[in-house]
Ligand SMILES: Nc1ncnc2c1ncn2[C@@H]1O[C@H](COP(=O)(O)OP(=O)(O)O)[C@@H](O)[C@H]1O
């Protein structure tokens with residue numbers, strides 16, 4: 001088997017506060033295979049963002065270990081193994097769309113011609129070729145988010161870390177973006193760790209849905225989603241889709257996940 005994209009082993013994270021310690025994560029064991037799409041779902045405060053931040057080297061675990069393609073998160077960050085997209089697109093308002101996408105390449109000293117060519121490819125991938133010269137404020141929220149995704153792919157990361165990237169979008173745009181993301185991931189072959197509140201979103205996108213419980217943040221179940229490769233719009237009305245949505249909902253509400261549809265995380 002190839003090196004996993006992400007491996008978390010017995011990861012714990014405690015935040016000290018004036019009113020006492022907050023155990024944000026406890027005993028997290030999770031392996032994400034190369035090219036696999038995994039969602040993290042759970043109530044607010046269960047540690048989803050914290051786990052993503054540990055993988056992204058934006059914070060360090062209190063206990064346990066995280067590796068990204070067999071390296072420490074810091075080494076992975078330095079090797080540009082991953083791209084990040086969060087709920088806010090976080091574009092620089094004074095830069096054009098293409099200049100925003102080129103920013104990570106610029107920071108790493110990629111030459112001008114290569115940067116421009118790469119940005120053109122990426123903008124075409126996210127369907128924004130015609131907007132390269134526009135500024136962020138001239139785009140809709142969904143378009144801005146697509147620019148952010150293009151930017152996160154600029155360095156051809158083998159891992160994408162996404163924290164509710166579609167959280168601020170209306171439902172229709174959101175579904176279109178999900179379809180886009182499935183296509184982009186298939187084309188780029190990147191593994192994805194995707195944080196969401198939405199059960200249908202997690203099911204539509206993922207090969208596995210990791211269900212978390214709060215205080216302390218733990219993995220309570222891992223629900224495999226077996227919807228085949230063809231994740232077209234029709235899938236949303238398919239019986240297999242509803243069955244997977246129900247399985248994740250029941251896991252979120254603490255009902256045992258039936259086998260073979262699922263495995264308890266602790267027996268993984
Ligand atoms: N920097 C921090 N300092 C103190 N507490 C934090 C910090 N970041 C997160 N927490 C706490 O850790 C818990 C998990 O937070 P978070 O990972 O943001 O949850 P989620 O993304 O699932 O909503 C929450 O109780 C939150 O208040």
Ligand SMILES: [Mg+2]
Pocket residue numbers: 048049050
């Ligand atoms: Mg969060």
